[in-house]
Amino acid sequence: MSHRIPLQDITPPPDKGSNSVELYAAREKIHTRAFKGLFRNLRMAGGALLFLIYFGTVWLDWNGRQAVWWNLPERKFYIFGSTFWPQDFILLSGILIVAAFGLFFITVYAGRVWCGYTCPQSVWTWIFMWCEKVTEGDRNQRIRLDKAPLSANKLLRKGAKHSLWLLIGIATGLTFVGYFAPIRELCIELLTGQADGWAYFWVAFFTLATYGNAGWLREQVCIHMCPYSRFQSVMFDKDTLIVSYDPRRGEQRGPRRKQADHKAEGLGDCIDCTLCVQVCPTGIDIRDGLQIECIGCAACIDACDNVMDKMNYPRGLISYTTEHNLSGQVTQTLRPRLIGYAVVLLVMIGALVSAFLLRPLVGFDVSKDRMLYRENAQGRIENVYSLKILNKDQKPHSYLLQASGLPDLRLQGQQEIRVPAGESLSLAVELSSAPEQMPSSTNEVTFTLQDIDDNSSRIEAKSRFIGPQIR
Ligand code: SF4
Ligand code: SF4
Known part of the structure; x- marks a missing residue:
């Protein structure tokens, strides 16, 4: 016996096209409100530290050269006292893998703290928002200014805002390029018009990328462009820290007089002031539950805590909590998944540190010349080799x-x-042997490089010594 599912055609008739649903929603500009609070202070301190590291490191010198410098033409990477060559890039890959794994670990434990506090997109966006506040005023003034017709005041304020944004963009772009070309020379060359065309291009590119991302795109980057925001939800579990509104305490929401006994009126602690929405950089209402747009910045916690203080209610209506906490269960901090991540992370860090400490400080490459062999005037067989020594x-x-x-x-x-510090040296050498001393036409030979100042430092490279066919 066959079962059929009854179908109903719900396609709107062509003459009623006006009833069709518009699937495209234009982006609504978010005007965030300024606020104060513990998490804002933490974020500002973290952001200031990141700014200091990003803008400051590039100006530091170490042993007479820029402390951190990707010298691409010579394929050398300087980090303070260490020089990395292309052969060492496995170590840099290791650092990236450890950083990614560290991010997984932090995400399982504390959710999106990276996004809210330390992601460059967030840090630069907060700075750009601050510029907006300084030049255009607070949230209500900015909304009014946006709606107002063009005037000298509007032009002046918008011009000041965009100039500040561009200045920060230029500083960011210049600094970024400065990690690849010594920044002192780069600044002089750019200003005197002597820089390479690519230097102008990349500074302009990163300036516009900063200006566009932090000034215009903002939360759109987090919501639609960032791959990390897409896959991190699979790392969350019921014990992961999330920013959440407590509906059991907050509902029934609604306005009330400060002195009123709101419980007697059947109201919860949420006064429905919407300040948590007004401070949110992604424009969501956390009271609707955890959403993919939430970057865990805790701005809504600060805003709501301020409201709770004014109402003389306990803080924490919106708080860092876990799904288990919200459902009245105990949060299990040390859970197998987190411990597993921690163990793997520690092992990876240990392996990376060992690899770094044990890496040979001399690189040695030998390649045989394409000419197979030659016979010299004394009848000896000669082979020529190219040697490359990296100090x-x-x-x-x-x-x-x-x-x-x-x-x-x-x-x-x-x-x-003798090889200078952090340099490589190429040279050609010859080996010779009497033909009767060669057991075969192709023989393995070993080149040994012994550090004269350090007996324990010795490196070998194998090659072949080729002679005529032995009959
Ligand atoms: S800030 Fe707090 S009290 Fe105000 S609407 Fe948000 S949750 Fe309710
Ligand atoms: S909901 Fe709260 S924590 Fe999430 S992005 Fe908005 S302000 Fe930040």
Whole structure:
């Protein structure tokens, strides 16, 4: 017996097109209200520290050169006392993997604190909002200004705001490019018109990216563009810290007189002032429940706590809590998933630190010349090699070069080699052997580089020594 699901055609008739639902909603500009509070102070302190690190580090010198510098043309990366070469990029990949895993760990424990407090998009957006407040006034003044017809006052205020935004954008772009080209020279070259065209391009690019992202796009980046906001919800569990409104305490919401016994009137603690909505940088109402737009910035907590103080109600109607707390259960902080993340994170950090500390401070590459071999005037077989020696240390080193692998092997060319700090040196050397001392036409040889100042530092590289066919 077959079962059929009854279907009903709900397509609007063509002549009633005006009844169709508009699926596109234009973005409504968010005018956030200024507020004070503990979490705002924490965020400002964290943001100030990040600003200081970002803008300050690029001006620091270390051993006579910029402390942090991606020297792309020479493919060297300086971080304070350490020089990283392309061969070391596995370590940098390791740092990125550890950072990503650290972010997972923090997300499982504390939700979106990264987004609300330390994400550059948020930090720069808060700064741009501050510029907006300084130039255009508080929330109500800004709403009025936006609705007002064009006037000298409006032009002046908008012009001042955009100029400030652009100035911060230029500083951000210049600093970013300064991590790739020494910033002191870069500033002079840009100002005197002697910089490379690409330098102008990248400074302009990052200036406009900052101006556009923090000035215009703002929450749209978090809601629609950021991949992290999309996948982090799968990392949440019922014990993850979230910003949440307590409906059991807040409802029935509604206005009341301050002195009134609101419980007797059947009201909860929410006075429906909507301040929590007005301060929200993503424009949501946290009282509707946890939403993907919430970046966990706690602005609504600060705003609501201020209201609770004024009403003489206990703080925490909106708070950092967990789903278990909200449903009256106990939050389990040390849960297997979090412990697992912590253990893996610690192991990865340990492995990374060991790899960093144990990495050889000398790199050594040997490549054989394309010419197979030649016979010299004494009848000896000669092979030519190109050697590349990297001194990754911050001081110069002298090395003794030796070769072994055949009983009569002789090394011709420079044997004591000095390489300046953080530099690489390329040189050509010859090996020769009497043909009768060669057991085969292709023989393995070993080049050894011994640090003259440090007996324990020694590195080897293998190659081949080729001669005529042995009959
Ligand atoms: S700020 Fe607090 S009291 Fe005011 S509407 Fe939001 S939750 Fe209710
Ligand atoms: S709901 Fe609260 S915590 Fe979430 S983004 Fe808005 S203000 Fe920040």
